[in-house]
Amino acid sequence: MSANSQQIMDKGKKYVMNTYGRLPMAIVKGQGSILWDAEGNQYLDFVGGLAVTSLGHCPEQVTAAIKEQSEKLLHCSNLYWIEPQVDLAQLLVENSCMNKVFFANSGAEANEGAIKLARKYAKEHFDPEKYEIITLDKSFHGRTLATLTATGQEKFHQGFEPLPVGFKYAPLNDLQALESLISDKTCAVMLEPIQGEGGVNVATKEYLTGVKKLCQQHDALLIFDEVQVGLGRTGTMFAYEHFDVEPDIMTLAKALAGGVPMSALLAKDPVAAAFKPGDHATTFGGNPLAAAAGIAAVNALLEDGVLENGAKVGEYMEAKLKQLAADFSIIEEVRGKGMIWGIQLSCSGQEIVTACQEKGLLINCAAGNVLRLLPALNISKSVVDEAVNIMYQVLLEKFN
Ligand SMILES: *Cc1c(COP(=O)(O)O)cnc(C)c1O
Numbered sequence: 001m002s003a004n005s006q007q008i009m010d011k012g013k014k015y016v017m018n019t020y021g022r023l024p025m026a027i028v029k030g031q032g033s034i035l036w037d038a039e040g041n042q043y044l045d046f047v048g049g050l051a052v053t054s055l056g057h058c059p060e061q062v063t064a065a066i067k068e069q070s071e072k073l074l075h076c077s078n079l080y081w082i083e084p085q086v087d088l089a090q091l092l093v094e095n096s097c098m099n100k101v102f103f104a105n106s107g108a109e110a111n112e113g114a115i116k117l118a119r120k121y122a123k124e125h126f127d128p129e130k131y132e133i134i135t136l137d138k139s140f141h142g143r144t145l146a147t148l149t150a151t152g153q154e155k156f157h158q159g160f161e162p163l164p165v166g167f168k169y170a171p172l173n174d175l176q177a178l179e180s181l182i183s184d185k186t187c188a189v190m191l192e193p194i195q196g197e198g199g200v201n202v203a204t205k206e207y208l209t210g211v212k213k214l215c216q217q218h219d220a221l222l223i224f225d226e227v228q229v230g231l232g233r234t235g236t237m238f239a240y241e242h243f244d245v246e247p248d249i250m251t252l253a254k255a256l257a258g259g260v261p262m263s264a265l266l267a268k269d270p271v272a273a274a275f276k277p278g279d280h281a282t283t284f285g286g287n288p289l290a291a292a293a294g295i296a297a298v299n300a301l302l303e304d305g306v307l308e309n310g311a312k313v314g315e316y317m318e319a320k321l322k323q324l325a326a327d328f329s330i331i332e333e334v335r336g337k338g339m340i341w342g343i344q345l346s347c348s349g350q351e352i353v354t355a356c357q358e359k360g361l362l363i364n365c366a367a368g369n370v371l372r373l374l375p376a377l378n379i380s381k382s383v384v385d386e387a388v389n390i391m392y393q394v395l396l397e398k399f400n
Helices: 006-015 061-068 081-093 107-125 145-150 175-182 203-218 288-303 307-328 349-359 383-400
Strands: 027-031 034-037 042-045 100-104 132-136 169-170 186-191 221-226 248-252 263-267 333-339 340-345 365-367 369-375
Touching: 027 248, 042 365, 042 383, 061 203, 061 288, 081 263, 107 186, 107 221, 107 248, 107 263, 169 175, 169 365, 175 203, 175 349, 186 203, 203 221, 288 307, 307 383, 349 365, 349 383, 369 383
Parallel strands: 132 169, 132 186, 186 221, 221 248
Antiparallel strands: 027 034, 034 042, 100 263, 248 263, 333 340, 340 369, 365 369
C-alpha cells in the first residue's frame, strides 16, 4: 500500500529541512493541468510548478525524450562535447537575440553566472572598479549569496549577512531613480521584465527603453532575468520581445526542460567571450539527460502552436479576471501578460489560496497579497472558466 499525505508529511517533518511552509498535502501524480494527491483527490493546477510545467505535467514529447536518452547516456562530463547540449544551445540561439549559451541547473545558478560574466566583462574591457550591479526593489533572483543580495527584498537578506558587496536597488518603472544610481562603476543593470515572485509587476516599454539607453551611456550591460517569464510564459517566446529591448545577457530556467532541473545563461557576442576556459563551470550543467529533455520541451513550445494558444487564452483569462475584479471590491488590480497573472488584493491572499485548494484549484500567493496564476500554456478557455468559477465561489463565500 502506498503512503497517504499524512504519512508522507510526518516523515518529511522528521527528515527534510524545514525551509518551506508547505500545504498539508502530498502530490503523487500529474497529467496535463491535473494533479492528484496521495488520497486520489484531483486538483486543477494553476501553480504550474511555479512556471516550470508550461507544457502541462508529464508532456509526452519530454517523457519520450527522457526515456530514450536515459538508455543511451545519462551523464558524462563537460570535459567532452555533448551532442544534445550543443543542439539545445543552437535551438536557443537561433530563436533569440543571443549568441552563446552556458547551461546550469537552477535559476539562481544561471543568475550567479550572469553576475560573474558581467563583472568579468567589465574588468576586462573597462576598469577593475567597475563591479556594481543595480537591481530593482521587489525583484527575485535566487537564494545563493550573490543572487539573494541581488534580490531587492530585505526579508531574503535577513540572517545571512554579511552580504556580497556591489549591489544597489532602484524602484521599478522609475527612470530618474535609476539615473541617480547608475555610474561608471556600474557593470550591469539586472531585472525581470515582469517581476514574478515580487507580485507580478510589469515593466513599461518606456522604462525598459530608458534603462537600455542609460546602460549604453555608462558602458553597463543589461541583464534580463527571464527565469520565470521566458520561454513562452508571456505569450511570446521571450518577454523582451514585448518591449523591443534586447538585453546583453539573459537567464532562463523554470520551463526550459519541461520539469527536469535545467537553466541557461545566454549572452551576446562579445560579452560571452569574457568567459574563458576555467572561468566558470558546473558538473551537471547541460548534461545529456537534461539537454535531451530541454530540446524536447523547447521544440514543443516552438512547434505546436503553444505560444499562440498561451497568448490567446491569456487574453481570455485577462478579461475573465478583470470581470472578477469588477465583481469584488477586495480585488485592487489585475496585472500580467500571456499566462502569468497577478490579482492584487486589499488583504492577505493565503486564506483564499487554502479555500481554492479545498475546492480543487491550486493557486499561489506572491508578495503576501497577490494571487498568482501560472497555468500551462496549452490549456483551453474552458479550463480558465473552471478556475475562475472556483475563485468566484470562494470570493463569494468569503466577502459577500
Ligand atoms: C524562480 C526564480 C529564480 C530562482 O530560480 P531557482 O531555480 O529557484 O534557483 C530566479 N529568478 C526568477 C525571476 C525566478 O522566478
